[in-house]
Amino acid sequence: MKARYKAIVDEFATAIRSGTLLPGTRLSTHRALSVEKHISLATATRVYAELEAMGLVSGESGRGTFVREISLPAGLGLDQHVVASDVLDLNFNYPSLPDQAERLRDAMRQLTTSGDLASLLRYQPHAGRQSDRDTIASWLNAAGIQPSADEVLVVNGAQHGLTVAVMGLLKPGDVVAVDALIYPGFIALARLCHLELVAIPAHANGxxxxxxxxxxxxxRIRAVYTMPTLHNPLGWVLNDEQRKKLTLIARTFDLLIIEDAAYAFLVRRPPPPLAAYAPERTVYVTGFAKSIATGLRVxxxxxxxxxRGALERAIRATTWNTPSLMVSIVCGWIKDGTIQRFESLKRRDARQRQALARKILSDCEWVGHSSSYFLWLPLPQEIRADQLVHRLMQQHISVSTAEPFCSTNNVPHALRxxxxxxSMNQLSxxxxxxxxxxxxxxxL
Structure with missing residues (x-):
């Protein structure tokens, strides 16, 4: 005979999946449910816990238990890059410039006249060729660090760089301190590698x-993951005092620092990266996906x-080496100033888009940086983010809730x-x- 609580769970599940209970519906309190169904308070709590484990409801501290929008994909779209052609995608950032494709054609023509083209077809050193590492080391000087080529490893984009750092330097069960809201790619990586994330509460500016x-x-914290320069999703840039304080804590407790600088190029003249304050314990990760194009995974x-040895072994285990054809294109653009020009144009583009967003959303609360490609939009207390996302998707507009960015179970109602x-017209x-x-x- 089916347990009483199981029958109640099935009853709720059927009502939610059939649409009888609509997304956003507030369910009875645990105590009220126990009275309605003639069950104990513990059993009522068990019913809601099982529904939450099934992804059908969400319990929110101080507010109650709500029916979730189950027609949306997991992560409310953030894990699904492909969107329909008629959907305006405000979920992912893949900023591009009008002449980028033409610059790529030029770069490929130049490669065809290279005297050493055949070398691009062979295995490369795991950390990248010496000449490429020299070029990238010189480019990193503009970021405020002065590495030698021996301290630089070439990877398949910033996400791969984070993966290499975690796989090479951490082990399952290690505890990593992170911001309460962080880049979802690191959350996914932590789950894959069985790391425990501990959230650091946030102030308005860090x-x-x-x-x-x-x-x-x-x-016993083993490492801290941080984005000190243009934080994703909140846009903060830590000042010199904050950076010194963070690195002092890392030294006091012997922490590894994983510094994510994916969006740092958008900030003009920021303070030096954490790698300049604590080079002996910092792994600095950056990429060219945002400053050039997402398809160039370098x-x-x-x-x-x-x-370096541990990180090289992680590169070998994951990709062996970054495709040298793409690395050659990127290094050529570093040498001829193309990347510097791309970064300057994208800083201007980001500022224009941010100004437009702030103008249109002037009556809303928002959090962001004036040069950022993203904006955090806390919602009024009476508005549920999943309902709003569903309404916007019906209008062919894709946005993300706070859920994919949360390193805690306490998910604020906000949009990223x-x-x-x-295009600017589509954005407006x-x-x-x-x-x-x-x-x-x-x-309503």
């Missing part, structure tokens, strides 16, 4: 470093010499808007629809 110190005093890792993947159209949808939900 992590609460006093709380971070207290966490380190209570727990990145770089700067690390202390004593970590990627501003760099559609999408932002206006978002503003109208928020106002509509607020009026």
């Amino acid at each position: 992590p609460d470093l006093d709380a971070f110190r207290q966490i380190c005093q209570r727990r 990145g770089a890792v700067f690390c202390p010499a004593n970590m 808007l990627a501003l760099g993947s559609v 159209e999408a932002l206006t629809a978002i503003k109208d949808a928020i106002e509509y939900e607020r009026d």
Whole structure:
């Protein structure tokens, strides 16, 4: 005979999947459910826990238990890059410039006249060719660090750089301190590698470093993952004092620092990276996907010499080496100034898009940097993010909730808007629809 609580779970599941219980519906409190169904409070709690494990409801501290929008993909779209051609994609950033394809044609023509073209067809050193590492090391000087070629490893984009750092330097069960809201790619990586993430509370302009110190005093933290220059998704840039304080904590508790600089190029004259403050314990990860194009999967890792062997082994185990054809194109663009020009144009483009977003959403609360390709939009307390995302998707506009960015179970109701993947006219159209949808939900 089916257990009583199982029958109640099935009853709720059927009602949710059939649409009888609509997304966003607030369910009875645990105590009220126990009275309605003539079950104990513990059994009522068990019913909601099982529904939450099934992905059908979400319990929110201080607010109650709500029916989830189950027609949306896992991660509310952030794990699904491909969108329909008629959807305005404000989920992902893949900013491009009008002449990038033509520059790629020029670069490939130049490669065909190279005297050593055949070498690109062979295996390369795991960390990249010496000449390429020399070129990338010189490019990193502009970021505020001065590595030698022996401290640089060429990787398949920044995400691969993070993977190499985690696989090479951490082990399952290690505890890593992260911001309460962070880049979803690191959350996915931590799950894959069985790391425990501990969230650092946030202030308006950066992590609460006093709380971070207290966490380190209570727990055996092995590493800290951070984006000090143009944080994704909140856009903060840590100042010199914050960077010194963070690296001092890392030295005091002997932490590895994994510094993600994927969007740092968008900030003009930021403070030096953490790798300049604590080079002996920092792995600095960057890439060219945002500054050039997402299809060119080339990145770089700067690390202390004593970590290089472990990182090279991780590269060997994952990709053997970065495809030398793409690396040659990127290094050629470093030498002839193309990347510097791309970065300058994208900084201007990001500022224009950010200004447009702030103008259209002037009546909303928002968090972001003036040169960022993304904007964080906290929602009024009465508006549920999943309902808003569903409404926008019906209008062929794709955005993300806070859920994929959360390193804790406490998910705020907010939207993260990627501003760099559609034309300016389409962006204006999408932002206006978002503003109208928020106002509509607020009026309801």
